[in-house]
Amino acid sequence: MGRPRQFDPDAAIDSAMDLFWRKGFTDTTPQDLAAELGIGKGSLYNTFASKRALFDLALRRYVDLRAAGVTATLDQPGTARERLRAALRRLADADATLTSRGCLAVNTAVELAGTDEDATRTVRQLFDRLEGAFRTVIEEGQASGEIAAGRDPGQLAALVLTSFLGMSVLAKTTDADRIRHTIDAVLATL
Amino acid sequence: MGRPRQFDPDAAIDSAMDLFWRKGFTDTTPQDLAAELGIGKGSLYNTFASKRALFDLALRRYVDLRAAGVTATLDQPGTARERLRAALRRLADADATLTSRGCLAVNTAVELAGTDEDATRTVRQLFDRLEGAFRTVIEEGQASGEIAAGRDPGQLAALVLTSFLGMSVLAKTTDADRIRHTIDAVLATL
DNA sequence: TTGATTCTGTACCTAGCGGTCAAGAATCGC
C-alpha cells in the first residue's frame, strides 16, 4: 500500500550508469542524477540510500552487462580469432564511441581504486571474468591449431586483457580508428 | 625588490605533482596543496594562478620526467629486448608502487579527457613520445635480427604502448607481481 | 628612514556539494 512509485528504479539505475559512465563518480552530482532520471532529489534519496549506493548498483549492472556481452559474443560460431576480434570490437565500440567515455570499470579503477575497496573488488571481478573468457577462446584456438600451441594461454589472455584496458584509456584521447588498428595489432600477435 | 619568496616554486611543483598523482585533480584541494607544500594558501595563489594552472605545470613536469626516463633507459647498452624490458619495468615500478597510484598521464586521461582539451593534449603528447621511442627500439631489434622482421614495427609499438597503458590501469587493482607477468607476456610476443 | 614593492598567513566570501525534512498527493484496507 501507500503511494506507488512513479518511476522505474531499474530504468533509473540504467540512466545513472550512463551518467556515471560519462562524467565519473565525483563529477556526477545528485542534481545531475535527479535531472537525468526526471525525478526530484527527494525521490532519489527515498529509493536509493546514497549517491554511493546508487553508483554501486550502476557499476554492478555495467559489469554484468559487459561480462554477459563478451561471453555471448565469444560463444557465437566462428573461428577463435574471429570471435576474439568480434568481442574486442564490441567492447571497443560500446566504450569508445559516444564522446569516448571509455570503459566504466576502467574509469572507476582509476578514480576510486585505493580509496574504495568495494568498487575495486567489483572492477577486478570484471577484469577477471574477461580474462577467463579470453583464455577459454584462446585455448580453443590452440586446440584447433588456429593459434600457435606453444605459448601459455594464460599469458596470452593476460595480454589481451591488458591491451583492452589500454585501449579504453587510449579511447579517451584518440579516435576510433586507432583503436581498430590496435585490435589488429593484438590479433596479429596471437 | 620586495619580500623574497620563502619557498622554492620548482620544488613546490614537484610536491604538487606527487599529490595530484596520488589523489587525482578533483580530489586534491587547495588546502591539501598548501599543507603539502608547507605554505599558506595565500602564497599558493600568489605564485600560481589557480589550482588548474598548478596542475598543468605538474602534469607537464610528469610528462617530461617520464619521457626522459624512458628514452634514457632505451639508450642504455644491451639488446633491444633487454632495453624494452628495462624501460617497461622502470615505468611500471615508478607507477605501480607507492600505494599503486598508477600513471599520472593515464589517470589524467581518464579523469579529464573530454572536458579538458589542454590536459588531453599534454597526455597524448606523452603517449606519442613513448610509442615513438618503443618503435625505434623495435626497429633496431628487427635490424639486428633479434625481433622477427616480418611484422610492422608501428603495429608492435602500438601494442607495447597499449599494453603499458593497460598495466597502469591494472596496477590500481592488483599487485606488482601480475604487472611483471604482463611485461613478460608482452615481450614474449615480440 | 622612508617609501615602494612583493611576499605571507588568515579571515573571509560565494557557490555548490551530499543530504534531510515537512507538507501534500496517491494508494490501500476497511
Next chain:
DNA sequence: GCGATTCTTGACCGCTAGGTACAGAATCAA
C-alpha cells in the same frame, strides 16, 4: 470516506570547495 502508509516535491541545512582581501612582514632604492 477514512486512516495508515508510502511516494513526491522543493525548500532547506551544514560543510567544504576554490578563491579573494587585507593586514603585516621582508626586502630594496634613495
